[in-house]
Amino acid sequence: MKLLLVEDEEELAAIIAKGLRKSGYAIDQAYDGEQAMYLYEVNEYDLIILDVNLPKLDGFEILNTIRDKDSSVKVLMLTARSDVEDRVTGLDSGANDYMIKPFDFKELEARIRMLLRISFSQTKAVLACGDLTLNTLSKTAYCGESLLPLTKKEFAVLEYLFLHKDAVVSSEQLIEHVWDSEADLFSNALKYHIHSIKKKINESGHNAEYIKNIRGQGYMLLEDRHGTAE
Incomplete structure (x- = not known):
């Protein structure tokens, strides 16, 4: 999943992104409102983590423009603005969640997972396709009883295919949502991970x-299809 982190405190942004x-x-990162809007216009994101107090454009202006x-x-507001009025403004403007600093990183991760499941109409943390299962909470995948020793990037590719099960996902779409925008992808990177x-x-x-x-189209996750891919 590809996220845009909009946070002007660079040290905090680096910790969250890491x-x-x-x-x-x-993760793509923006440190002011204008940079955030530029990245939003040229990329596709599964979720945006958005501060309110930002240079050039504040978080509420960004949220209103996006909406x-x-x-x-999905937009998760992450801010030190803790007044009830601010929370109401954020939620009424279309934020899907509002989290106040300081925060616990595990809670942030849990809220992100929850929002991403809602984004794809998923209600359970464990996704299934035949004997193949994927746990978005523990970041593990099994085939039957066997744990698949996937790398983080392989898990991310498989997770995206799970969330678009029975639909064709293009190579461009996978790259757009699984790799950072600035990643220097060699031409066979995706094919290598799929293989x-x-x-x-x-x-x-x-x-x-x-x-x-x-x-000529991409990849599709299907249940129990035998044979060799083209």
Whole structure:
């Protein structure tokens, strides 16, 4: 999942971004309102973490502008503005959640997971596709009883496919949502990760083809499809 972190305190932003990257999220960072709007206009994000007190444009202005264009992107306000009036303003303006500094990082992660599940109409932390299961809470994946030894990036790719199960996901869409915008991707990076995930599923003793290559279109996560991808 790809997140935009908008926070003008650079030291705090670095700490939050480091923690979220360790959890497998792709993170873009903005340190003022104008930079945030630029990144929002040129990228697609699954969730935006938004401070209120920002240079150039404050968080409420950003939120109002985004909501005039987009009702679907999830926005979590993360701010020291703790007055009830501020919380009401944020929520009434379209924030999906409002969290006050100082905060516990584990709680921030939990709220992000919750919002992302809602974003994709998911109500459970454990997603299933046949014998293949993925736990978004523990960041683990199993095929039957076998734990799949996925890397963080492989888990992120598989998670995105799970959240778009039975739909074709293009390579561009996967790259857009799983890698940072500034990542220097070599041409076969995504293919390599898909191949590695398939190999680990097969090595678990399950011969089902869960990830199908759709020639010229992308990839699709399907239940118990046998055979070799094109």
